[in-house]
Amino acid sequence: MSNFDVIAFDADDTLWHNERLYTEAQAGFKRLLAQYQNPEWIAERLYQTEVHNLEHFGYGIKAFALSMIETAVELTEGRISGWDVQAIINLAREMLAADVELLEHVAETLDLLAKTYALMLITKGDLRDQEMKIARSGLASCFQTVEIVGDKSQESYAALLKRRGIEPQRFLMVGNSLRSDILPVLAVGAWAVYIPYDSTWAHEVAEPPPPDQPGYYTLEHLGLLPALLDQIEHP
Amino acid sequence: MSNFDVIAFDADDTLWHNERLYTEAQAGFKRLLAQYQNPEWIAERLYQTEVHNLEHFGYGIKAFALSMIETAVELTEGRISGWDVQAIINLAREMLAADVELLEHVAETLDLLAKTYALMLITKGDLRDQEMKIARSGLASCFQTVEIVGDKSQESYAALLKRRGIEPQRFLMVGNSLRSDILPVLAVGAWAVYIPYDSTWAHEVAEPPPPDQPGYYTLEHLGLLPALLDQIEHP
Numbered sequence: 322m323s324n325f326d327v328i329a330f331d332a333d334d335t336l337w338h339n340e341r342l343y344t345e346a347q348a349g350f351k352r353l354l355a356q357y358q359n360p361e362w363i364a365e366r367l368y369q370t371e372v373h374n375l376e377h378f379g380y381g382i383k384a385f386a387l388s389m390i391e392t393a394v395e396l397t398e399g400r401i402s403g404w405d406v407q408a409i410i411n412l413a414r415e416m417l418a419a420d421v422e423l424l425e426h427v428a429e430t431l432d433l434l435a436k437t438y439a440l441m442l443i444t445k446g447d448l449r450d451q452e453m454k455i456a457r458s459g460l461a462s463c464f465q466t467v468e469i470v471g472d473k474s475q476e477s478y479a480a481l482l483k484r485r486g487i488e489p490q491r492f493l494m495v496g497n498s499l500r501s502d503i504l505p506v507l508a509v510g511a512w513a514v515y516i517p518y519d520s521t522w523a524h525e526v527a528e529p530p531p532p533d534q535p536g537y538y539t540l541e542h543l544g545l546l547p548a549l550l551d552q553i554e555h556p
Numbered sequence: 557m558s559n560f561d562v563i564a565f566d567a568d569d570t571l572w573h574n575e576r577l578y579t580e581a582q583a584g585f586k587r588l589l590a591q592y593q594n595p596e597w598i599a600e601r602l603y604q605t606e607v608h609n610l611e612h613f614g615y616g617i618k619a620f621a622l623s624m625i626e627t628a629v630e631l632t633e634g635r636i637s638g639w640d641v642q643a644i645i646n647l648a649r650e651m652l653a654a655d656v657e658l659l660e661h662v663a664e665t666l667d668l669l670a671k672t673y674a675l676m677l678i679t680k681g682d683l684r685d686q687e688m689k690i691a692r693s694g695l696a697s698c699f700q701t702v703e704i705v706g707d708k709s710q711e712s713y714a715a716l717l718k719r720r721g722i723e724p725q726r727f728l729m730v731g732n733s734l735r736s737d738i739l740p741v742l743a744v745g746a747w748a749v750y751i752p753y754d755s756t757w758a759h760e761v762a763e764p765p766p767p768d769q770p771g772y773y774t775l776e777h778l779g780l781l782p783a784l785l786d787q788i789e790h791p
Contacts (some may be wrong), residue, residue: 383616384618390625414612
């Protein structure tokens with residue numbers, strides 16, 4: 322009998338590339354404002370605006386677009402032209418329409434694990450945007466359940482597990498964000514596998530747990546997960 | 557034994573006021589652009605932009621904000637000032653921070669029905685915004701389940717009922733939108749109670765079903781629902 326009832330996965334930057342859409346849009350944003358400010362200061366102010374806006378705007382591309390526009394107004398002292406504002410919205414529209422590009426090893430690893438385990442997708446962000454990405458990813462059939470949540474905190478994981486009738490010690494979460502996928506999952510007494518992505522939004526950065534923390538593992542890529550599960554199941 | 561396993565409710569403009577937030581924001585938007593265009597043309601162009609943007613931006617306040625900004629750029633031929641763009645974003649921020657105002661009869665009717673029935677909330681729109689409104693409404697404890705969906709179509713209702721193991725003929729949906737709450741629900745073979753709100757977003761307007769369509773009822777306000785359920789259960 323397996324140790325796990327459910328293996329859950331984060332989506333953005335765990336299964337498919339996401340952060341680089343933001344990085345590319347931010348590059349376009351810096352070019353638009355190049356005549357007003359230097360790129361480092363633009364990035365700094367944009368980040369501050371995003372974090373300030375999280376409470377009301379939440380996560381996702383539309384929130385990011387509104388934060389870019391606010392930052393542009395502020396950094397140009399209101400002088401930004403209407404057409405440049407439209408150009409910022411177009412950056413967001415391109416992000417929303419972008420193809421879903423899977424990370425390496427993802428498709429075959431999920432296909433393999435879906436044969437043995439009940440797989441769950443847990444992603445936060447904009448509901449419609451995430452639904453469209455799941456549909457476009459071609460991965461939907463691997464997952465028995467999909468949870469799109471407003472927040473990934475210790476409380477929200479505890480509530481989700483309770484609602485689904487899953488015992489924490491029989492739940493394993495895989496993700497690229499220490500702050501959202503790893504630390505709160507370990508805190509509820511579940512297992513967590515951290516697979517770092519090559520870049521992380523500053524707001525998601527957190528101190529890693531001690532490497533010997535029970536239930537905590539790090540992998541270089543998702544293709545190594547079946548072997549790790551095998552080790553845990555048959556020590 | 558009851559005829560129903562689940563009584564489901566739409567949220568915006570069925571349980572609490574919502575459309576008037578949009579109406580008020582739109583009034584502010586028209587004032588901002590008053591020097592450029594007449595109010596009717598502003599409303600018309602805004603509506604066209606919203607519908608055009610639905611595919612990528614979806615529903616909700618952030619999508620509405622982006623559509624207001626695009627409309628403003630277009631109607632001013634790019635001459636809108638950065639500060640006026642900021643003023644539009646502030647309209648959206650006020651909407652997101654607005655108190656949840658319940659419609660009349662809602663609190664006591666849900667309290668009463670929750671004693672007899674399993675109640676479900678089914679709302680579409682922005683995930684985080686809807687979660688915050690549910691929390692602020694004080695109604696969360698009345699509902700056994702909350703479904704925030706990206707879309708309310710015949711397919712999405714059918715999928716939801718299947719996922720939850722509910723037979724359509726034992727499901728009744730209450731809402732203010734013929735297009736989203738009534739017609740697709742009747743189409744899957746479930747029951748639907750239409751409670752018109754005093755204003756409806758043009759995109760949600762649809763032809764009502766014939767008044768004698770089986771399973772279809774209209775009420776003036778939610779306070780009349782317990783008596784209607786009583787009639788259906790004990791004909």
